[in-house]
Amino acid sequence: MSITQILFWVLTAMAIGSSLMMITRKNPVYSVLWLIMTFFAISGHYLLMNAQFLFIVNLIVYTGAIMVLFLYVLMLIDLRHDTEPRKNKWLKFAGAVAGGCLLLVIVAALKDSDIKSNVVQTGEGDIGLIANLGKALFNEYVVPFEISSILFLSAMVGAVVIGKKE
Amino acid sequence: MPSLEHIANLVHDWLNAQFSPGLALFFEFFIIGVLIIGLFSILGLVLIMMERKVSAWMQLRLGPNRVGPKGMFQTVADTVKLIVKEGMTPDGVDKLLFNLAPFIVMIVAMVIMAPLMFAKNFQIWDINIGVFFITAISSLSVIGILMAGWASNNKYSLLGAMRSGAQIVSYELSAGFALLTIVILTGDLKISAIVNAQSDGWWIFKGHLPVWIAFVIFMIAVTAETNRAPFDMAEAESELTAGFHTEYSGMKFALFFLAEYVNIFVVCALGATLFLGGWQPLHFGTGTGFNRVMDYIPSSIWFAGKTFFLIFVIMWFRWTFPRLRIDQLLNLEWKYLLPISMFNLLLATLITIMGWHF
Amino acid sequence: MNALLISAVMGVLMMFSSFMLKSKSAVRNVALAGMFLILVANILDTYGWHLFNIPTEGMMHFDRFSLFFNSIAFACTFIFFLLSARDMEKVGINYAEYFSLIFFILCGIVLVASFQSLLILFLGIEIISIPLYILTGSDKRNLKSNEASLKYFLLGSFSTGIMLMGITLLYGHAGSFDITVLIKAGEKPSSLAIAGLLMLLFAMAFKVSAAPFHFWTPDVYDGAPTVFTSFMATIVKAAAFIGFMRLFSTAFYSLHDQWQMVIAIITALTLLIGNITAVFQQSIKRMLAYSSISQAGFMMLALFALNGTATEGLFLYVAAYSLATIGVFAVLIKMKDYTFEGFNGFARHHPFLAAVNTVFLLSLAGIPLTAGFLAKFYMLKAAVEAGGFLWLVIFAVLMAAVSVYYYFRVIQAMYFKEGDAPVSMEVSRPFQWVLGVLAFLIILLGVFPNALLYWFYF
Numbered sequence: 001m002s003i004t005q006i007l008f009w010v011l012t013a014m015a016i017g018s019s020l021m022m023i024t025r026k027n028p029v030y031s032v033l034w035l036i037m038t039f040f041a042i043s044g045h046y047l048l049m050n051a052q053f054l055f056i057v058n059l060i061v062y063t064g065a066i067m068v069l070f071l072y073v074l075m076l077i078d079l080r081h082d083t084e085p086r087k088n089k090w091l092k093f094a095g096a097v098a099g100g101c102l103l104l105v106i107v108a109a110l111k112d113s114d115i116k117s118n119v120v121q122t123g124e125g126d127i128g129l130i131a132n133l134g135k136a137l138f139n140e141y142v143v144p145f146e147i148s149s150i151l152f153l154s155a156m157v158g159a160v161v162i163g164k165k166e
Numbered sequence: 167m168p169s170l171e172h173i174a175n176l177v178h179d180w181l182n183a184q185f186s187p188g189l190a191l192f193f194e195f196f197i198i199g200v201l202i203i204g205l206f207s208i209l210g211l212v213l214i215m216m217e218r219k220v221s222a223w224m225q226l227r228l229g230p231n232r233v234g235p236k237g238m239f240q241t242v243a244d245t246v247k248l249i250v251k252e253g254m255t256p257d258g259v260d261k262l263l264f265n266l267a268p269f270i271v272m273i274v275a276m277v278i279m280a281p282l283m284f285a286k287n288f289q290i291w292d293i294n295i296g297v298f299f300i301t302a303i304s305s306l307s308v309i310g311i312l313m314a315g316w317a318s319n320n321k322y323s324l325l326g327a328m329r330s331g332a333q334i335v336s337y338e339l340s341a342g343f344a345l346l347t348i349v350i351l352t353g354d355l356k357i358s359a360i361v362n363a364q365s366d367g368w369w370i371f372k373g374h375l376p377v378w379i380a381f382v383i384f385m386i387a388v389t390a391e392t393n394r395a396p397f398d399m400a401e402a403e404s405e406l407t408a409g410f411h412t413e414y415s416g417m418k419f420a421l422f423f424l425a426e427y428v429n430i431f432v433v434c435a436l437g438a439t440l441f442l443g444g445w446q447p448l449h450f451g452t453g454t455g456f457n458r459v460m461d462y463i464p465s466s467i468w469f470a471g472k473t474f475f476l477i478f479v480i481m482w483f484r485w486t487f488p489r490l491r492i493d494q495l496l497n498l499e500w501k502y503l504l505p506i507s508m509f510n511l512l513l514a515t516l517i518t519i520m521g522w523h524f
Numbered sequence: 525m526n527a528l529l530i531s532a533v534m535g536v537l538m539m540f541s542s543f544m545l546k547s548k549s550a551v552r553n554v555a556l557a558g559m560f561l562i563l564v565a566n567i568l569d570t571y572g573w574h575l576f577n578i579p580t581e582g583m584m585h586f587d588r589f590s591l592f593f594n595s596i597a598f599a600c601t602f603i604f605f606l607l608s609a610r611d612m613e614k615v616g617i618n619y620a621e622y623f624s625l626i627f628f629i630l631c632g633i634v635l636v637a638s639f640q641s642l643l644i645l646f647l648g649i650e651i652i653s654i655p656l657y658i659l660t661g662s663d664k665r666n667l668k669s670n671e672a673s674l675k676y677f678l679l680g681s682f683s684t685g686i687m688l689m690g691i692t693l694l695y696g697h698a699g700s701f702d703i704t705v706l707i708k709a710g711e712k713p714s715s716l717a718i719a720g721l722l723m724l725l726f727a728m729a730f731k732v733s734a735a736p737f738h739f740w741t742p743d744v745y746d747g748a749p750t751v752f753t754s755f756m757a758t759i760v761k762a763a764a765f766i767g768f769m770r771l772f773s774t775a776f777y778s779l780h781d782q783w784q785m786v787i788a789i790i791t792a793l794t795l796l797i798g799n800i801t802a803v804f805q806q807s808i809k810r811m812l813a814y815s816s817i818s819q820a821g822f823m824m825l826a827l828f829a830l831n832g833t834a835t836e837g838l839f840l841y842v843a844a845y846s847l848a849t850i851g852v853f854a855v856l857i858k859m860k861d862y863t864f865e866g867f868n869g870f871a872r873h874h875p876f877l878a879a880v881n882t883v884f885l886l887s888l889a890g891i892p893l894t895a896g897f898l899a900k901f902y903m904l905k906a907a908v909e910a911g912g913f914l915w916l917v918i919f920a921v922l923m924a925a926v927s928v929y930y931y932f933r934v935i936q937a938m939y940f941k942e943g944d945a946p947v948s949m950e951v952s953r954p955f956q957w958v959l960g961v962l963a964f965l966i967i968l969l970g971v972f973p974n975a976l977l978y979w980f981y982f
Contacts, residue, residue, distance in 0.1 A: 003188075029316060033263075036309065052295050056302045064305035065335065071309065072331050075316040075324065109693060109719035130295055130355060143580045144643045147635065150532050151651050154628035157539060158658035161618045161625070166664060 008048055015041035032070050039063050051128020170466050171287040198290055202276055206428055211241045213427040216474075217481055224485040245420070253416035256318075263317035268414070268421035270310035275428040278303050281357050282435050285466035286445050289358065296357035297345050300436055301338065304391070307429070308334045314422070315410035326409025329492055330393055336499040337390040337397075343507035344384035347376055347514040348440045351523060361444035366452075368443035372524045376514035381441045383507050388433040389480055390495070392426060396487035397495055430477055438472035445469040525586060526565035526575045527594055528634040534558035535627035542620030552609045555623040559605055562630065563598040566591060582702060583641035589835070590638035592980050593766045596839065597633050597759050600846040601626070604759070606958045607854040608751045611949070615662050615749045622662065622752075625655035629760065636767035640774075641701040642691045645767060649687065649731060652763065653680050656756055660748040672747025679740045683730035690723030703775035713779060721776055721783065728771065731764040734824055735793040738817050742801075745813035750862075753809065754853030757816045758846040765823050769838060773830055780830060787828045788916050794821035795923040802930045809862045811930055812852065815888060818927055819845050822903050825920065828913070829906035836977050837902025843976055844887055844895030844969060851884040851962045854955075860946040864933055868943025876956055878938045880963040887966045889931040890924050895969035900924060902973075 015038050022034035039062045046055035126132055137145050177197070181190040215230075215238065222229025230237035255261060281296035283289045293299050308331050315327020349355055351373050352363045363369075369377050390397035398409075411422045438444060445465035449457045490498070517523055537558065541551050565575060570591040612622050628651060635648030657680065661673025691701070697717040698706045707713050713721075730737040745753045776783065798818030805811040823841055826834040855877055859866050871878035887896035907917050938945075969976055 029263075033309075033313070052293055053298070056295055056298050060298075060302035060305055063309070064302060064338075068305075068308050068312065068331060068335060071312050071316075072328065075312060076328065105719050105722070109715040112715040140581055141643070143578065143583055144641070144647055147631075147644070147647050147651075150535070150628055150631050151647060151654065153535070154625060154651060154655045157535075157621050157624050157628070158655060161616075161621045161658050161662060162664070164618060166617050 004048060007044070011041045011044040011048070014038075015045075028074050029071065032067055032074060035070075036063050036067050039067070046128065049128060050126060053130040053133055054128045169288075169464060170285040174288060202279055205279075206276070206424065209428055209431050210424045211245070213431065213477065214241045214244070214423075216477070217427075217484075220478065220481045221485050224482070248420040249417055251416040253418055256413050258319045259413065260317035260319065263313045264413075265418070267310050267314035267317060268418045268425070270313065271307050271425040272421050274303060274307040274310060275425045275432065278429075278432045282432065283357050283361055283439060283444055284469055285464070288466070292356060292358050295355045297349060297355050297360070297436075297440070300432070301342050301345060304429070304432070305334065305338050307425070311410050314414070318410070318413040320413055322407050323410050323412045326412070330410060332492075333393065333397060333495060334391055336496060337387045337503075340383050340499060340503040340507045341387035341391060343504075343511055344380040344387065345436075345440060346511055347380035348373075350511070350514050350518050351377070353518075357439060357444075361439060361446060364443040364446050367449065367524060368441065368446065370441045373514075373517070374523065376510050376517055377441065379506065379510045380514070381437070383503055383510070384437055384441070385476070385479065386503065387499075388437065389483055390499070392429045392433060392480075394426075394430065394480060395484040396489050398489060430480060431473065434476035434480065435469070435473045437476050438469065442472045442476075443468075444472075525578055525580075525584075526569040526573075527562050527598065528631055529576055530558075530562050530565050531627045531630040531634065534562065535624045535631070538620050538624035538627060542618070542624075545620070548613055548619050551620045551623065552605075555609065555627075556602075556605055558627070559598065559602045563595065563602055566594045566598055570595065583644050584635070584638050585640040586638050588980065589770065590634075590766075592839065593637045593763075593842070594634055595979075596843050596846070596976075597637075597763060598630070600759050600762075600843070600850060601630065601755075603847070603958065603962060604755060604850050607850065607955065607962075608754060608857060611751045611857045615751065616664060618662070622659065625659055626755065629655050629755075633759065633763040636763050637770070639767070639770065640703055642694065642703060642706075643701045645703075645771065646684075646687065646691060648767065649764075650684065652760055653684065653731075656680075656752075656760065659752040659756070660744055662752065663749045666747075666749075668747040669749065670747075672744045675747075676740055676744045679730070683727045683737070686723050686730075687727030690720040690727060693717070693720030693723065696720075703771060706775045707778055709778040718782075721779065722786075724771065725783065725786065728764065728768045729790055732761060732768060732820050732823070733817055734790050734820050735797040735817065736790075738794065738797065738820075741817055742810055742813040745816065746807070746810045750809060750853060750857045753813075754850055754857070757812065757853070758849045761816065761820065762842040762846055765820075765826075765838065765842065769827060769835070772827055773835075777830065784828060784910075784913075787824060788913050791821055791824040791828055792916060792919055794818070794824060795920055799923045799926045803926065805930070806864065807862050808856060808864060808867070808934060812849070812856075815927065815930070816849070818923065819888070821923070822900060822920065825903040825907045825916075828916070829903075829910035831906055831909055833902060833909055834906035836980065837899065837906050839980060840895065840902055840969070840973055840976060841899035844899040844966065847962055847966055847969075848884040848887040848894075848896060851959060851966075852881065852888070854959065855881045855884075858947050858949050858951055860948040864937050865941075865943065867934055867937040867945055868941040870938040870943075870945035873945050874947070874951065877951065877959070880959045881938065882935050883963040883966055885931045885934055887970070889928045891928075893967065893970050895966045895973070898970055898973045 018034045018037035018041065022031045022038060025031045025034060039058060043055045043058040043063075046052075046058060127136075178190075178194065181193050184190075185193065218229045218240070230240035233239040233243050255264060278300050280291040281289065281293050281299050283292075311330050311334075312327045315323045315325075315330075318324070348360060348369055351369060352360045354360060354363070364372070366372075370381060411419055414422060445468050447457075447460040447463060447465070447468050449460060451457070534555075538551070538555060541554050545551050545554065568575070569586065570588070609623075613619055615622065632648045632651030632653075632655075635644050635651065639645040639648060657673055657677040660676050661670055663669035693716050694706055695701060697714050697720060700706070707717060726737065730740075733741040745757055748756070772783075795818055798814050798816075798821055802811050802814035802818060805814060819841075823838060823845075826838040826841070828834075856862065858877075870881075883894065887894035890896045890900040904917055904920060907913065907920070937943075
């Protein structure tokens with residue numbers, strides 16, 4: 001195994017492990033911290049694929065901004081004590097069955113697909129570099145790129161509507 | 167003349183001659199780690215000493231003058247004190263997060279060092295998104311601060327952490343826009359490319375108006391981002407005892423303290439790289455005798471000189487401005503700095519497209 | 525493209541008008557003028573007058589299908605503005621911003637109606653959803669509105685997540701976002717594509733509130749300020765259906781046999797749950813929410829059949845349903861009491877309003893001579909033509925009969941019960957005029973459906 005492969009498996013184990021930890025923690029602050037770990041692992045995968053720009057965007061957007069705001073809110077409302085309401089046993093059971101079905105479908109879908117041979121493209125390919133991404137964004141995908149500004153604008157107007165004092 | 171580049175190449179060649187490439191790489195990682203930690207301790211000692219001397223000078227007093235010649239070993243004595251002090255973990259804190267937080271802040275400060283160019287061709291990792299890397303990673307330090315504040319289970323700590331979070335998240339924007347101005351002018355995010363673009367003049371001279379505005383905004387924003395006075399809302403002593411590190415003592419407190427100073431160094435080094443030409447010497451015109459003299463000064467000295475000049479400016483801020491209130495602080499960012507930096511970005515784009523810079 | 529750009533600009537313009545214009549009527553007039561402009565621009569676009577020429581790299585395709593639907597949606601929005609714009613003032617202080625958000629939603633509607641790339645579909649759905657979350661929670665002092673907004677937001681984001689996962693799997697299958705090349709005809713699709721298809725199906729079923737993904741609908745429609753319920757139950761839902769139809773008739777047409785059964789089950793469930801639950805409601809607003817679920821069941825029949833009649837019928841259904849529901853809500857907003865008892869004796873005090881309201885309700889129930897009847901007829905005809913699933917058609921007819929019960933309860937309360945039917949607001953003369961025109965339109969479409977469908981072809 002080359003170093004890249006070892007890193008790949010370590011990052012994968014880290015991503016899966018920390019996302020499992022994230023959903024099993026009772027304390028939401030811990031959950032958020034584990035989620036941050038997950039994002040780090042996924043960002044590491046980007047780095048392995050030589051997509052340095054995506055790596056750093058993933059970090060700055062999810063870890064640096066969104067998760068910080070999550071932490072911010074969770075820490076302000078004190079959830080230290082076990083305030084989570086008990087859920088119906090049958091509801092839990094139904095949830096487990098539904099989630100298991102979804103897992104089955106996805107595993108079956110991925111198993112049959114023809115991507116088995118080349119699991120991950122590591123260390124090669126330069127589509128993730130900023131120059132190539134910029135060219136793709138401003139040539140081929142310029143219409144969706146510009147349209148997404150409407151999305152952000154509407155979210156901003158919404159934030160003002162919700163946040164303004166009446 | 168032995169430059170840092172020269173030494174680094176010598177070490178690299180020697181290691182590769184002695185060991186297999188993989189092992190050599192490993193040893194290089196190890197050496198870099200040791201060097202970074204060494205740099206940290208030196209920076210801590212020097213910067214704290216510098217701060218005390220500068221503040222004393224600003225306030226017309228002597229400052230530390232007992233330990234060593236002119237009190238130069240005062241910080242060493244302080245460090246020894248902090249190391250031997252008991253590292254308390256109060257009851258009722260969240261033990262794991264409480265102990266983890268200072269290390270996270272520290273690690274973040276270390277990682278930011280990676281793309282910095284300390285001298286000519288002397289750099290750890292010339293990542294092709296260098297500037298963006300620094301902004302992104304430095305935004306992670308807020309996680310450590312929030313963790314520290316929340317885990318302390320103390321309302322002063324929590325308030326301090328919240329304030330610092332709001333502050334860092336807000337001021338990141340203007341700092342980012344200020345950096346983008348230079349990125350637009352250079353056309354590259356790579357630190358080495360940005361420095362090379364300034365070989366015929368630093369951006370602060372070449373880029374005139376937009377760069378001046380960006381430089382001022384950058385200095386204000388990084389002062390806020392490093393939680394320094396006049397923006398030290400996170401630890402406003404008169405309101406919050408010591409902010410998010412109220413409950414910390416001993417070495418863990420020292421780590422926070424150290425991280426603050428290292429962060430100052432990093433942002434000033436970044437400012438020096440982007441606006442003041444990094445290791446590029448000061449030149450006027452082409453081929454004059456003055457330029458030749460300037461070239462004789464080693465690049466590392468140029469870089470350190472510029473960085474320490476900016477650090478001095480930031481210390482100057484601290485001892486001459488009164489502290490802002492939290493709402494004033496956020497107003498300053500969202501209502502003044504952010505719009506100005508957005509328009510400045512447009513201006514910079516216009517100037518770049520029209521080729522109006524020198 | 526005309527309508528997309530103008531409505532985006534109008535959204536920005538409304539943001540500015542919130543502090544540039546002092547009086548609310550000025551804001552309203554700007555919005556009305558802008559809406560009219562968008563409608564005209566879209567009609568110009570339909571007949572080859574492109575004001576903007578932007579290469580979309582095959583990501584959007586402005587064909588007759590999308591432009592025709594856009595015209596219907598814009599016309600309905602225009603009528604909605606005429607009827608209810610004044611009532612938006614009562615929701616909160618951000619009057620101009622509400623218009624701004626609605627214009628942004630219209631951008632999303634254009635995208636959803638004319639996408640040819642899954643990327644644009646996703647953007648369109650998001651641009652529709654995010655302003656809606658805000659509009660749902662815009663009555664900030666009302667706890668029910670806040671709850672509805674949060675519920676809608678959480679469930680909506682979840683369904684968007686499923687949709688994204690589906691898009692990812694489809695991209696993994698085809699290596700492209702283009703819906704015309706997603707599934708090659710005659711080729712056995714990989715299970716990756718099937719899983720993606722199912723996820724897109726579920727996510728879109730959520731957006732059109734088809735059972736069993738309808739649970740958010742009653743609470744959200746009930747909790748939202750009534751003016752905005754009127755908008756999102758009609759135009760937005762119709763747009764989601766058009767997107768659904770466009771996606772499945774273009775991308776997955778070759779797999780029609782495989783997902784037809786799933787759609788049939790969803791349709792039957794939607795009809796059952798929508799109609800049966802609507803019978804037991806006490807509040808008319810909530811009843812209308814369930815009625816919108818049951819109407820969605822009928823519109824699902826178009827997806828089930830996926831033939832020429834279904835396309836025509838969907839347009840007619842969308843128009844009939846939107847016009848009638850906007851009318852019913854416009855009357856409902858004026859009432860003080862939203863329960864059935866609140867309408868007691870309404871006919872004696874406001875004979876004209878009661879008469880037009882009856883027309884709207886009859887159309888919703890699908891009584892002949894109204895647009896609703898022909899719309900339902902087209903749907904059933906399409907389903908019969910598709911063949912094979914006769915039980916579904918019979919079931920749909922049965923459920924239409926059930927729906928008559930709860931629509932007639934309102935009519936009964938208006939005409940045959942004693943009471944004073946408290947009205948909370950002034951009913952102005954122009955308002956009554958517009959309602960009259962609306963009722964006339966519904967009857968016109970019920971007699972001459974080609975008055976609308978003609979424009980689809982010419």
